[in-house]
Amino acid sequence: MRGGWWRRAASQAGRSITVWAVSTVTMLVLAGILPDFRLQSADGDSATTIAVTAALGAGAFGVLSAVVWPLLVRLLLLVPALVLGLLVFFLNGSLLLLALRVNPSGHPQAAPETAVIVAAVMSAVASATGGALAVRDDEAYRRRLHRLADRRRRRQPPCSGTPGTVLIQLDGVGHDVLRDAVDQGLMPTVARWLGTGTGTGPGKGTGTGAETAPGAAADITPGRPPTHRLTPWRTDWSSQTGASQLGILHGSNHDVPAFRWYEKDTGEVMVCNRPASAVELQRRAVARTGDDGLLGDDGASRGNLFSGGAGELALVLSVSARRGRGTRSRAGYFAYFCDPANAVRTALSFGAEVVREIGESLRARIRGQRPRVSRGGLYPLVRAFATVVERDVVVAAVMGDLLAGRTAVYADLVAYDEVAHHSGPHSRDAAKVLRRLDRSLALIEKVAEHAPRPYRIVVLSDHGQSPGETFHARYGLTLGDLVRAGCGLHVPRRAERTRSGAEARAAVRAALRRPAEEPRERQPAGRRSEPVVLASGNLGLVSFPDVPHRMSREEIDARHPALLPTLANHPGVGFLLVRSEEHGGVVLGARGAETPLAGLGTDPGPLAVFGPGAADAVRRTHSFPHTADIMVNSCHDPDDGEVLAFEEQIGSHGGLGGQQGRPFLLSPLLCSPPAEGGAEIVGAEQVHRVLRRWLAEAAADAAEAAPRVPRPARPEEERAA
Structure with a gap:
């Protein structure tokens, strides 16, 4: 036991010395390359003196990064997340300047802008070196992972033997896309x-245990038994x-x-990715079910729109607008950015992703390329946030939850969904x-191997995406223009683009504490208002604000006789749903097709x-x-x-049609x-x-396999022993 401790201590000391040596060499190289960074005095020093100065500077920078950096990040948790990301380089450069100032030789100097570059390069090199040395040492890797959640682990009682469950949502990845x-x-x-096996094209199945479309052939690698099964499920009409x-x-x-709809009783537009709406939707769901949610028992919610009743929250939209110590939605930033190497790596990756998106768009x-939508403005930053920052922070938070032994963890990774909206679900970018x-x-699987309890990893998606050009690109007008024309209203020559409903855009706004607000549609009493037209992928919603109830087909025809025929007969429209005073509800199609809801079983129309x-x-x-x-x-x-999306998206979801309504469930x-x-499996409620x-x-399996607790010895038994 004691020998093992000495071996671990020697191994750790060796790795630390190696990282220190590599950092020293890196500082010497940078001093020779950068004109505003020097390690020697103006009169010149010997090679030995310069090397010692570099070693002392690298050591001081390493100590400050390990000790001071976590304190700075915790103090800056009140700063918006993206602002914190931009401060990463400034803070890291400041630590380097401090390390040079406390150097005993007093010779090292660096311009502030040069210090930022030197600090970033040294942090990245130190991180890469430490990772390379630890990758072949499972025990070292385990200790490195444990440091992410060590503080929380010390505050919690020992973990039970109940298997935990980690649920990873790959946002927007359809069953067929995954296959x-x-x-x-x-x-x-x-x-x-x-x-x-790893085939070369579609048509090969997903192996033993996978439930796929009929007729899919299996390509099974001998000697590699499956651990999971793949099952498609069907979304509701609102596939978002x-x-x-x-x-x-x-x-x-x-x-x-x-995704967004107008509520006549309040005169407001509800938007699923707006914090205020997310809070209200969660409240309604809890009131309807009488239950806090799936994660109510020692759960964690990471990167989601809703909390699921979890006590541990990070990047959860429904709590992002709250203030005070009781809100822990931003704690995930500290779990990741407390390591300066992580912060620098994410910041560099963020910049690289912005450049990559600009190049791919160009x-x-x-x-x-057709179809194509605009990818300018702030979109490169939004994409980089979704594919780099959100992914890194959420994965780090999940790692911490596993090492802390949480019972259930649910995390959403939105990267694919955001890219597929603008590049297409089957594109090279996606x-x-x-x-x-x-x-x-x-990585999550590797961390689970070192967790204090066994974990079952479930991967699922919330919807898929269907390709296609936009309604506006094909017909030169928006759904709003078509509705206005059917109502006999003026149609502007230049149509305004419909807002995108991508989840990552809301995450960025929440990180900046600038939630997206929709204008209220309140109208003066007694005045006939214009219709409110909203889009949710390829699903459109038309409401008349001045009528307090849901209008019937008969009322719509009386007010705007041409509206329903104009919409139903347009080639870009599949069908309409309206309330009918005669049939209760009716589906309308082209050329006068009309099918009551009660008759859809025999005639789908x-x-x-x-x-x-x-x-x-x-x-x-x-x-x-x-x-x-x-x-x-x-x-x-x-x-x-x-x-055809009513929004500016060439990969869309939100209505019926195509792969958007066929997500997957990958379960052990x-x-x-x-x-x-x-x-x-039909509907999200059944998935729940x-x-x-x-x-x-999982709880039942643990109860059956739980070891018996030894009975405390009685006093007479202790005396006899």
């Missing part, structure tokens, strides 16, 4: 879990993160008809993101091309109190899966099958029930 990525070798970690994640985490997404424009997400899964389950999804949305006066779903081509074989007898069952199974 194709595995077959193309983009996601080797997922391929290993499924026990598959707000509805899906609310249902998954809180068990109810009732009355969430879209290349697409030069090649005349494929690169999938490869990086797979590496994040591999315009819903036929949208596949099975479309009728049930439409009926359910029709029952919501805040369903719009007119629900508009774009057309859908079943041959290529394309839809240790868990019971998601659905018995090959039944289909499946996850609840798995958490209960």
Whole structure:
């Protein structure tokens, strides 16, 4: 035991000395390259003196980074997250200047701007060296990971033997996209879990234990048994993160008809990625179910729209607008940025991703790629935040939760969803993101091996994405323009672009503490107002604010006789849903097609091309109190899966049609099958029930395997012993 301690101490000392030596050499090299950074006096010094000065400077910088940096980050937690990221270089450079100032020789000097560069390079080199030395030493790697959550672990009682569950949401990744990525070798970690080979194209299945589309052939690597099964599930009509994640985490997404919708009783627009709306939606779900959520028992929520009832929160939108010590949504930043090497690496990766996006956008424009949407303005920064900052912080928070032994962890990685909206769900850009997400899964799996309790890793998505050009690009007008024309109102020559509903944009605003606010639509009493037209991917919503109730088809026809025919007969519209005084609800299509909701079982009418389950999804949305006066779903081509987005997105979701409504559930074989007898999982609320069952199974399995607790010895037994 004592010998093992000495070996570990010697190994740690050796690694520290090596990192110190490499940092010293790096400082010497930088001093020779950068004109405003020198380690010798003006009169010149011997090589030995210069080397000693560099060693002392590198050592002082290392000590200050280890001791002072975490304190600075904790003090700056009140600063908006992106501002903190920009301060990383300034703070790191300041530590280097301090290290040079306390150097006994008094000779080292550096200009402030040069100190920033030197500090960044030295932090990156030290991190890379330490990681390279630890990668072959599992014990060292375990200790390095434990430092991320050591403080929390000391405050908590010992972990039970109950298996924990970590649920990773790959936002926007459809079932077929995941399967194709595995077959193309983009996601080797997922391929290993499924026990598959790495094929070269689609059509190869996902191996033993995977539940895939009928007719998919399996490509199984001999001697590699699967550990997980892949199961598709079907979303509600509102195939977007707000509805899906609310249902998954809180068990109810009732009355969430879209990503954004107008509520006549309050005169406000609800937006799923607006903090105030997220708070209200979570409150309604909790009131409806009477339960705090999936993560109420020692859970953690990371990077989500909703908390799920978790006590540990980081980057959760529904609490991002709160203030005070009781809010821990920003604690995830400290868990990551307390390491200066992490901070510098993320900042550098952020800059590289911005440059990469600008280059890819320029290349697409030069090649005349179609379809294409604007990727200028702040979008490169939004993409970099989603694919670098949000990913790094959320993964680090999950690592800390695993090492702290949390019972259940739910984390959302939005990188693919953000890139696919602007580059396309099957683009090269999106494929690169999938490869990086797979590496994040591999890291989480590695950390779970060193956690104080066993963990079951579940990966799922909240929706998929369907490709296709925008409604505006194809027809030269927006849905709002079409509605105004049908109402006989003036249509502006220059149509305004519809806002994007991407989740990452809201995360950036929350990080900057500038939540997106939608204008209120209150109208003067007695005055006929213009219709409110909102978009949620390829789903559009039309409401008339001056009418306090949901208007019927008959009322709409009486007010605007041309509106419904104009919408239903437009080639870019698939179908309409309106309330009918005669039939209760009716689906309208082109050329006068009209099918009552009650008759959709025998005659799907315009819903036929949208596949099975479309009728049930439409009926359910029709029952919501805040369903719009007119629900508009774009057309859908079943041959290529394309839809037309009413927003500026070439990969969209939010309505019916294509892969957007077919996400996946990747679960360990240790868990019971998601659905018995090959039944289909329909709706986010059913996914919630499946996850609840798995958490209960983990607790039951631990109870059966729990060791017996020894009975305390009685006094007479102690005397006899």
